[in-house]
Amino acid sequence: MERLNLPRLAPWIACLLWCVPLRGEPERFNLVLTRGERPPAWWSDLAVPADFLAPIHPQDGTPVFKTLKGTCFGIGLSAWPFPRLQARAVLPVESSRLSTPVTLESLSRPGDLEIGASVLGVGSRGSKWQAALDGLLRLPTGVDPSRLNDPILATGRGVLQAGVGAWASETSGRFSFFQWINWEKGGKLKVPAWRVPGFPDGEMTWPDALRAGARATWNLYRRGERRVSLGYEADLERHDATLWNGAVWSSGPTLWYSTGVLRVQVDPRFTVEGRWTFVPTGPGFSDPRPYGDYISAALFYHPVF
16 A cells, blocks of 8 residues: 655655745745645546446445545645736645455555646736736656556546636725636547556547636735635636547546635744635436535745845
């Protein structure tokens, strides 16, 4: 059984902190550390085919695996090198577990590295009104499904993916609003030897995905350098069908997320955030895409001098 070795991440975190300039302006540089607990419903985000879940939901209807859980640690860095340009990078570290009363299968590995940038067309960094075009690259640094006996444990997709989108933000008094839309192109993964029984060699095409959402935030409390805010976020995610050798393998789900957000700024350097996401995707554990809650926490470090 492999476990996530957090001490190994310490040198990388220290390197990121060292690389961030000590002099700057509030919110110009951000280092983000996240941790999230994932229920079985989270795997619907990947639009995984039902066959990925076959070890959990076999054809006779009797579950073999009792639990499917995951934990994600993330390291992110964002910066405004210019007043109208924001750059960011996120490296997730995925840890997933399939277990029965007598067995346990787990995998803890880095996921796919995400690199993105936004170019403001309206406003600039720190403005109350902003609108931007956004681009995203997802590099295949994780473990793809074709390399695992239990493909649901994969930490990546094994293909280079790209996405484009736009976002806007508005601030008025104690309230702020944020809206976004993003389209991500799927990719083709060649599978020389599929390890799920009954699948020959072939080519799997990950689905294209459309994501959109909106968030409203209320600045509840402010005294000196301390701030407390409450937010609500609604997201829509639509996937096309997953293909196997050009034929439809799994139809794409439409997912709705509902998230409550609590954010506390301790001082100009540190902010903590908690998120509780409800994923309405289907009734009951007998469904490969059940209902579930996704709880996560984040620590933001803003180096200012």
